[in-house]
Amino acid sequence: MGLDAKPVFTPPLAPLPAAPDVVVIGAGPAGISAARTLLAAGLSVAVLEARERVGGRAVTVPLRGHPIDLGAHWLHSGPVNPLVALGAKQGERLRRAPGNGELFVKGRPASPAARAALGRAFDRAEVALTRGGREAQDRPAETALPPLGLYGRRVRLIHGLVSGRPLKEVSLQDFPTLDYAENWFIAGGLGAYVARLASGLPVRLGTPVTAIDWSGPGVAVETAVGRLTARAAILALPIAVLQSGAVRISPGLPEETEAAIRAFRPGIYEHVILHWPGAPFEEPDRLVTLLGTHPDPPGLLGRIDGTAFHYLELDQPLATGLDRRDPEAPGRFARRVLADQFGTKALAGLTVMGATAWRHDPWSRASWAVVPPGACASRARLKVPVGERLWFAGEALARVQWGTVGGAWAEGERAAREVVDHLTTGRKSAASAAE
Numbered sequence: 214m215g216l217d218a219k220p221v222f223t224p225p226l227a228p229l230p231a232a233p234d235v236v237v238i239g240a241g242p243a244g245i246s247a248a249r250t251l252l253a254a255g256l257s258v259a260v261l262e263a264r265e266r267v268g269g270r271a272v273t274v275p276l277r278g279h280p281i282d283l284g285a286h287w288l289h290s291g292p293v294n295p296l297v298a299l300g301a302k303q304g305e306r307l308r309r310a311p312g313n314g315e316l317f318v319k320g321r322p323a324s325p326a327a328r329a330a331l332g333r334a335f336d337r338a339e340v341a342l343t344r345g346g347r348e349a350q351d352r353p354a355e356t357a358l359p360p361l362g363l364y365g366r367r368v369r370l371i372h373g374l375v376s377g378r379p380l381k382e383v384s385l386q387d388f389p390t391l392d393y394a395e396n397w398f399i400a401g402g403l404g405a406y407v408a409r410l411a412s413g414l415p416v417r418l419g420t421p422v423t424a425i426d427w428s429g430p431g432v433a434v435e436t437a438v439g440r441l442t443a444r445a446a447i448l449a450l451p452i453a454v455l456q457s458g459a460v461r462i463s464p465g466l467p468e469e470t471e472a473a474i475r476a477f478r479p480g481i482y483e484h485v486i487l488h489w490p491g492a493p494f495e496e497p498d499r500l501v502t503l504l505g506t507h508p509d510p511p512g513l514l515g516r517i518d519g520t521a522f523h524y525l526e527l528d529q530p531l532a533t534g535l536d537r538r539d540p541e542a543p544g545r546f547a548r549r550v551l552a553d554q555f556g557t558k559a560l561a562g563l564t565v566m567g568a569t570a571w572r573h574d575p576w577s578r579a580s581w582a583v584v585p586p587g588a589c590a591s592r593a594r595l596k597v598p599v600g601e602r603l604w605f606a607g608e609a610l611a612r613v614q615w616g617t618v619g620g621a622w623a624e625g626e627r628a629a630r631e632v633v634d635h636l637t638t639g640r641k642s643a644a645s646a647a648e
């Protein structure tokens with residue numbers, strides 16, 4: 214089975230109520246958490262989802278009998294990630310991600326001295342980025358980095374990869390201050406876990422929303438199968454989908470909201486999924502750094518869940534560069550850098566299962582939303598509801614956990630709590646009260 218396989222878990226879903234209090238648009242992590250919160254508060258909800266599955270950019274499919282995530286895989290920042298606490302409470306099998314990785318230089322395990330020097334370069338970068346992020350004036354994250362010697366390129370590459378764009382295009386003030394030190398994985402895949410959390414929710418799949426009208430007292434939402442009205446809507450959609458104009462909103466959004474949406478840039482991060490039983494990576498779930506290859510791959514996760522599967526990660530410059538080539542180009546790239554590192558003989562038994570292309574998927578159009586220098590206020594601005602009828606939710610609104618499933622989950626919950634407050638007590642949201 215290929216990357217288009219059906220997800221490993223399909224949750225049972227409930228039918229939509231005829232006259233919901235709230236319509237939630239998008240059944241990714243933000244939409245799922247919003248729907249759960251609204252239902253728990255006693256409101257009726259209809260969730261409309263464009264794809265034929267729930268979970269958005271978190272989905273787990275079976276590959277050669279193993280559950281493999283095609284999108285999100287890590288539960289980042291354990292202490293603040295709501296899905297880590299929820300998983301533990303529900304008895305999910307969480308495993309802590311190992312803190313240390315593996316380092317190879319031209320195919321050989323690096324010396325302890327080289328490993329220590331790389332570690333020091335990352336520590337120095339961390340201090341400089343954190344300090345720079347506290348300055349009053351925003352600037353490109355790249356400009357905060359001190360000279361980092363031999364490992365400077367590596368540090369820039371990995372930070373650019375996890376940021377979604379090269380550091381010169383990323384806001385320093387927005388640079389994640391989250392603690393990447395405590396990360397978790399979940400047995401059976403993160404996408405399957407997110408799908409389990411949607412069990413029993415009133416979701417209609419295969420129903421893209423094409424227009425939202427908030428000119429009346431509530432909202433009217435247009436889909437190919439008809440129009441749905443509600444008292445309020447939560448737009449739990451990727452920013453890049455909002456930017457594309459795929460959902461017409463009338464009357465038009467206030468200029469500040471429009472400007473905030475426009476400010477984001479598409480963050481790109483793609484997996485090339487490898488099945489390679491003979492890979493030289495030793496331990497399960499370790500980040501592997503390869504140096505001395507031309508070019509060095511920006512990221513690699515070895516022996517996922519102790520299996521023969523590995524992700525070779527593509528950053529924005531690599532992925533968009535490969536766009537000009539044929540669909541097999543990401544696989545050829547992976548083979549080339551691995552052969553360059555370990556020699557062609559070592560590649561015996563390597564199968565490239567495929568490469569993800571979230572950037573071309575009409576329902577995501579990017580891996581997450583990136584704030585460029587100077588646009589740091591955009592996340593907070595989107596928390597201001599429009600006309601006390603439209604709320605935004607999703608990873609892009611998360612200040613600390615942006616670009617993550619945990620951040621999306623927290624933002625879905627926040628938006629839903631505000632809607633509950635508004636509909637049940639008429640209270641204004643904190644963000645709109647502060648306006």
Ligand SMILES: Cc1cc2nc3c(=O)[nH]c(=O)nc-3n(C[C@H](O)[C@H](O)[C@H](O)COP(=O)(O)OP(=O)(O)OC[C@H]3O[C@@H](n4cnc5c(N)ncnc54)[C@H](O)[C@@H]3O)c2cc1C
Pocket residue numbers: 238239240241242243244261262263264267268269270271283284285286287288289420421422423449450451454459460482483484569571575576577579580581606607608609615616617618619621
């Ligand atoms: C390759 C990759 C790796 C990643 N790795 C990690 C990771 O390890 N850890 C992590 O925490 N995060 C990771 N992320 C990011 C994470 O997947 C996202 O931050 C998260 O899924 C965002 O959730 P969301 O609910 O905001 O948006 P989404 O998950 O995109 O959900 C939005 C939903 O809206 C639906 N939709 C879109 N348009 C319409 C429409 N017109 N009408 C109705 N529905 C619509 C979509 O189909 C989707 O279901 C990764 C992402 C990618 C692509």
